[in-house]
Amino acid sequence: MAIKGAIVVDIEYCKGCGVCVGACPQEVIRLSKKVNGKGYNFAEMQNDACVGCSNCAVVCPDGVITVYRLKV
Amino acid sequence: MKELRLMKGNEAIAEAAIRIGVDGYFGYPITPQSEVLEHLMAEKPWEKTGMVVLQAESEVASINMVYGGAACGKKVMTTSSSPGFSLMQEGMSYIAGAELPCVVANVVRGGPGLGTIQPSQADYFQATKGGGHGDYKLITLAPSTVQEMYDFVGLSFELAFKYRNPAIILSDGLIGQMMEKVYLTEYKERWSDEYINKTFPWATTGRAADRGNSIITSLQLQADKQEEVNLRLQKKYREIEDNEVRYELINCEDADYYFIAYGSSARISQKAMELAAEEGIKVGLIRPITLWPFPTKIIRELGQKSKGVLSVEMSAGQMVEDVRLAIEGKVKVEHFGRFGGVIHSPAEILNALKTKIIGG
Amino acid sequence: MSEVRLEDIIKPENKVYSKTDLLTDTVMHYCPGCGHGTAHRIVAEVIEELGAQNNTVGIAPVGCSVLAYNYFNIDVQQAAHGRAPALATAVKRLMPDRLVFTYQGDGDLAAIGTGETIHACNRGENITIIFINNGIYGMTGGQMAPTTLPNMKSSTSPFGRDVEMMGNPLKITELLAQLPGTAYVTRQAVHTPAHVRRTKKAIRKAFDLQAKGAGTTFVEIVSNCNSGWKMTPVDANKWMEENMFPYYPLGDIKIPAE
Numbered sequence: 001m002a003i004k005g006a007i008v009v010d011i012e013y014c015k016g017c018g019v020c021v022g023a024c025p026q027e028v029i030r031l032s033k034k035v036n037g038k039g040y041n042f043a044e045m046q047n048d049a050c051v052g053c054s055n056c057a058v059v060c061p062d063g064v065i066t067v068y069r070l071k072v
Numbered sequence: 073m074k075e076l077r078l079m080k081g082n083e084a085i086a087e088a089a090i091r092i093g094v095d096g097y098f099g100y101p102i103t104p105q106s107e108v109l110e111h112l113m114a115e116k117p118w119e120k121t122g123m124v125v126l127q128a129e130s131e132v133a134s135i136n137m138v139y140g141g142a143a144c145g146k147k148v149m150t151t152s153s154s155p156g157f158s159l160m161q162e163g164m165s166y167i168a169g170a171e172l173p174c175v176v177a178n179v180v181r182g183g184p185g186l187g188t189i190q191p192s193q194a195d196y197f198q199a200t201k202g203g204g205h206g207d208y209k210l211i212t213l214a215p216s217t218v219q220e221m222y223d224f225v226g227l228s229f230e231l232a233f234k235y236r237n238p239a240i241i242l243s244d245g246l247i248g249q250m251m252e253k254v255y256l257t258e259y260k261e262r263w264s265d266e267y268i269n270k271t272f273p274w275a276t277t278g279r280a281a282d283r284g285n286s287i288i289t290s291l292q293l294q295a296d297k298q299e300e301v302n303l304r305l306q307k308k309y310r311e312i313e314d315n316e317v318r319y320e321l322i323n324c325e326d327a328d329y330y331f332i333a334y335g336s337s338a339r340i341s342q343k344a345m346e347l348a349a350e351e352g353i354k355v356g357l358i359r360p361i362t363l364w365p366f367p368t369k370i371i372r373e374l375g376q377k378s379k380g381v382l383s384v385e386m387s388a389g390q391m392v393e394d395v396r397l398a399i400e401g402k403v404k405v406e407h408f409g410r411f412g413g414v415i416h417s418p419a420e421i422l423n424a425l426k427t428k429i430i431g432g
Numbered sequence: 433m434s435e436v437r438l439e440d441i442i443k444p445e446n447k448v449y450s451k452t453d454l455l456t457d458t459v460m461h462y463c464p465g466c467g468h469g470t471a472h473r474i475v476a477e478v479i480e481e482l483g484a485q486n487n488t489v490g491i492a493p494v495g496c497s498v499l500a501y502n503y504f505n506i507d508v509q510q511a512a513h514g515r516a517p518a519l520a521t522a523v524k525r526l527m528p529d530r531l532v533f534t535y536q537g538d539g540d541l542a543a544i545g546t547g548e549t550i551h552a553c554n555r556g557e558n559i560t561i562i563f564i565n566n567g568i569y570g571m572t573g574g575q576m577a578p579t580t581l582p583n584m585k586s587s588t589s590p591f592g593r594d595v596e597m598m599g600n601p602l603k604i605t606e607l608l609a610q611l612p613g614t615a616y617v618t619r620q621a622v623h624t625p626a627h628v629r630r631t632k633k634a635i636r637k638a639f640d641l642q643a644k645g646a647g648t649t650f651v652e653i654v655s656n657c658n659s660g661w662k663m664t665p666v667d668a669n670k671w672m673e674e675n676m677f678p679y680y681p682l683g684d685i686k687i688p689a690e
Contacts, residue, residue, distance in 0.1 A: 005448075006441040017465030017665040023625050040464065048438075054449040055625035061469030062460055063451035070441045096526050124525045129551035133518040136511065136548070140491070140519030143509045146526050166512045265527075276507035276523075278530040281486040287501045289492075289510035 002072050005052025009043050010064040016040035020056035020065065029056055075256040081221040081247040082107035084254050085151060085177055088225035090117040093262040095146035096124040098137035100156060103189040104245035105179035108151045121262055131156035135163030135176070142172035143288040145268040145275030147229055151177040153245070154195050155186060157203075164238060165204030169290030171305075173232035175225065177241035179248035182413030190413030191245035191336060196390035199242045200364040207302055209309045211239040211316065212363040214334040218252035226257075235312055236274075242363060244386065246336040246415065318361035319370055323349075327356030329429060330375055332395050333384040334360045336415065341384045344421035355425065363391070371398040380404040380429035384421055387411050404429055454480040458502045463570075465665020467655030468496060470622040471564060472503055474632040475535070478639055479506065488531040489523050491516040493545075495537035496570040514545020517552035520559040531639060533560040539569045542578040542604040549604070556613030556647040560638045563605065563650065566657040567676060574660035578602040581679055586660070601679065605652045609686040615647035617686040621654045621677075623669040634684075646688055654680050 007029070014036060021029050026049040031041040043056070043065070052069030079087065086108045089097055099109045109127060117123035124141075128134040134150045141148035152160060157178040167174060180195045182188035199212045211231050213224045221243060228239035269277055276286045292298040320338075323345060324330070333341040338359040348355045358374065360367045375381045375395070380403050383392035392407035399405050408424035410416040454476035462468045479488055485506055492500040494513035501508035511519045516534035524532040541549050541563050552559065568586055569575040576586040576593060579601050583592035593601075609617040616638055620631035631653060638649035654676050658668035 004436045004441050006438055008442060013459060015464035019465050019623070019665055019669065022666060052441075052446075052448055057449045058625045058628045059470065059623070061462065061464075061466055061473075063455060063469065063473050065449075066447060066451070067449040068441045068443065068446040069448045070436065070443075070446045072436050096522060098522060124522075126521070126525065128518070129547055132515070133521075133548055133551065136515035136518035137522035139511070139515070140509060140522035141526050143519070144489070144523055144526055148522065148526070162512055163515070170510075276489050276509050278487050278489045278507050278527065280488075280506045285501075285505055286507045287510070288508070289501060291498060291510060 003051050004070050004072055005050035006068045007045060007050060007056060008066045008068070011036045011042045013062055013064040014040060014042035015062055016042055017061060019059055019061065023055045023059045025053065025055065026051060077254055077256055078251050079218060079254050080107055080249060080251050081218045081243060082179065082249070083111045084218050084222040085225055085241070086111035086115070087256065088222045089149060090115060090121060090123060091257055091259050092226045092229065093121060093147065093260040094123055094149055095262055096141045096148040097150065098126050098128050098134045098141070098148070099150050100128050100131045100134050100152065102153045102156045104181055104191070104248050105151050105153045105177070108177070121259065123262070131159040132163065135160040138174050138176070139163055139167050139170070139172065142167060142174040143170065143276050145272035145277060147263065149175040149177070151179065153179045153181045154183050154192070157195065157198065161204035164210065165206055165208060166290050167238050168208035168210065169206060170288050171236040172238065172288065173229070173236050174238050175228040175232055175241065176238060177243060180242065180244040182411065188413035189245065191386065191415060192411060192413055193244055193335060193337060193386040193409070194388070194390065194411055195242065196363065196385065196387060199240050200366070208305060209312070209364055211235070211237055211312060212242050213239065214242050214361060214363050215247060216335050216338045216359065218247065218250065219254050221247060222254050222256070231316060235308055237308065237312070242335070244336050313365040316362060317365045317367050317369070319367040320359040320361060321370070322357040322359065324356035324358065324374060326354060328354045328379045329356070329425060330378050330381045331355060331357045331384050331421070332360070332371060332381060332391070333357065334363060334391070337384045337386055337409070340416060340418055341421055343418035344425070347418055347422045348425065353425070353430070366394045368394070368398040371395060372400070375399045376402040378403055382425050382429050383407045384416070385409045386415065452477050452480045454485060454505050455503055456505055460503055461499055462496065463659045465656065465658050465668065467566070467622045467653065468564060470628055471562065471653050471655065472500065474622070474628060475533070475562060475635055476504060478632060478635045479531070481636070482531070482639060484531050487529070489527070491519045491523070491534040493534070493536040493540040495540045497535055497537060497564065498571065500535055514540050514543070515548055516540070516545065517548040517557070517559070517561065521552050521555070521557045524557060524559050528558070531642060533562060535562045536564070537570070538563070538565045538567065538577045538579040542602050546604070550608070550611070553608045553648045553650065554611045554613045558642055558645050558647060560642050560649045560651065562635070563652040564655050565652055565680065566655045566660070568657045568660040570657045570660050578604070581675060603680070605650065606685060608650055613648050614650055614686060615688045616641050616649040618650070618684045619652040619654060619680060619682050621682055623656065623672060641688065654682065
């Protein structure tokens, strides 16, 4: 059995601080080259290695990350 | 039959607080008002009505405890004397800005600075013109008897809650310390949580899920929004000025001259009025009971038709400015008063009338 | 293993973490990476876990978190600078069954509000104080705070805090732990997931102790101020670990006897 995870970033609320990037043990998250309406490079998934550990969401100062987890 | 008791003015404030169902008193000792806290601690109202009484670490803490309690829709109060009341001005400004009801009594002593512990009326400006920063007003009641010290606690709370505005009892060391007979009222129950929740939806009672969260603040970062807050406050102040002016007229029917005096000075001026009558000088006394809103209209109506007006106050001349605004230069207005803790005598007042108004 | 598509994972039944409804949807005004947002969220999460939304009064300070009342979905009073413990004292005494907490920064709590803080703690007021210590006045633009480290630069110590001239940083949390009125005093951080989880447990413990009437509970959170420190959020967290933690070591300072 494997665990697959995914995050959804509320892009317009993200301030691109990057704290989640270093908090991810799977190196799933990067700051996008694109910007949101306020000009911040928002966080996004860069691969499918997410295991849904929630570390990124737990440490996100603005609570913009929702985490999903599926056992397959 | 009404219960009658001989009490100090300060004790009367404390006893009234217990009997009208005040929820909390937070205070700090300072002469000449320490009997308020002493009386409360001796009476243990927490056993009778559930009233909270706490000696705070400073007047700054006291007034902010009052802020916190008032924000919960509770009947809360503090008392102090001049230097302590100065320390409370930050809190008073916040309370006025957040539009919270509360009662504060200032048993005034001589200043400036540490001044003296003797009675004075030199905190008139501070009480009636705001006192702290920003455009705000405090409903200001001036008792001249120990009975009024008692009665004005209830009246102050009534007005404070009616207008969501702090109310001040501006007394002085003379009325705070002297003993007179006082008719006491029956014990009233404190407001229930249900009543407060129903009546004051703005109160932060911790019931956010029932009605959406209540926020008590005096902050509005956008200037235009802050102006709106101020406009609302000013509208409320005009309403108070229209509806809540209180005064007493003594011997004003066919007076040639008027004394304008409040609190202790009104008592002494009454004797001066008698002395004047013995000499055939017809003097009436207009005693403002509310110092803000000031009884401008009655002073204007009576004073402008008189031969002169003497404003009597234990200060270097503060209320006289409001009297002059009322009289609009139509007749002579002068101030008389001893200050720095000295109490003027009836003879001195009569003499001032003769030299400054009649012969001046 | 068959290919799992993103749409299969992102379904309501698979949701394991999202922002609590105890926070409003208002965008927080805090700078990117600021610890205030994290601290707000875990306080809100604990209130939600306790089912205490309808039983809590929070007190906001003056400073960066002055607008905290816009973010918590609970009743909040906003205090004058430093006076939050006085407000909380009255609220708790007048409504003893409510959960009452203050949320204060270092300037508010450890400079202008030192008197209110010490005396509330010394009386053992049954309240919880959440103390955010980032060693600087953030809101007013990075001035020296009571907790600014020796030699640390700020806009009012532009050449570094000279303790000979400006005095020493105040370890107020250790000081408060000496008072008989405090039941639980701890220092935590919120810059890594592990620290956030630990701090949340500390806040839960503080609120639980308050419910038992244990006395004052005090949770310091050593935090960052990347704008005031003039660093990126990630660098600020690293600087905090290297410089703030040695002076303000993390861990429980006082725990109640079992």
